[in-house]
Amino acid sequence: MEKLDAIDVQILDLLQRRGRIKRTEIAEAVGLSIPSVSDRMRKLEARGVTTGFRATVDAKRLGWDVTAFVFVQSVGSDHYPEFIETVTALDEVQELHSVTGDGSHVLKVRVKNTTGLEQLLARLQGVPGVRGTRTSLVLSTHKETTYLPSEPMTLPPTH
Structure with a gap:
């Protein structure tokens, strides 16, 4: 079973809040080396947890x-x-x-x-x-986000 641990959760939170954050900043925030952060980010994408990075534009x-x-x-x-x-x-x-x-x-x-x-x-x-x-x-929008809080967990199998 694949796990999403506390460090993965921290990385996901940082990426969701600040998509352009540098890997050096992520590494410093989670206490890992840059290669370790890169490896975790690659695994998050391979497991389908992260599905891409894109700019958010003001419609x-x-x-x-x-x-x-x-x-x-x-x-x-x-x-x-x-x-x-x-x-x-x-x-x-x-x-x-x-x-x-x-x-x-x-x-x-x-x-x-x-x-x-x-x-x-x-x-x-x-x-x-x-x-x-x-x-x-829609007359006005007070909140619009794609942010999802996450927590350590066992990931369900992918289809």
């Missing part, structure tokens, strides 16, 4: 002024693979989740303006198997 500064959550109702599961493939290919869709309750999927979308939202909704409603959508516009 509004880039002109993506409208954020919305779109709840999709489908007519059944016959078109499920086609729906997933079509929706994941849309750059405006930042998140796609299969859900229980009202609808079958919820999407977090970002568009430049309401005209863009209207066009995106028309595309979504044209996907085979989509019965309808319900949209909630």
Whole structure:
């Protein structure tokens, strides 16, 4: 069984909070050598615990002024693979989740303006198997993060 120990947890915390942190700073913070930190980081990636490093951009500064959550109702599961493939290919869709309750999927979308939202909704409603959508516009965002607290643990097997 693969374990995530206290040092791995510290490294994950530092990487999540400060993605551009230098390995020398990580090594100093966790009390290991740079090669040991590099080895642990490589193993975290190989085990699928870390899945990449990317820049976080300010959507509004880039002109993506409208954020919305779109709840999709489908007519059944016959078109499920086609729906997933079509929706994941849309750059405006930042998140796609299969859900229980009202609808079958919820999407977090970002568009430049309401005209863009209207066009995106028309595309979504044209996907085979989509019965309808319900949209909630985001008025303001007070917290948005991908940070996850972690703790020492035994990792579940990967599929």
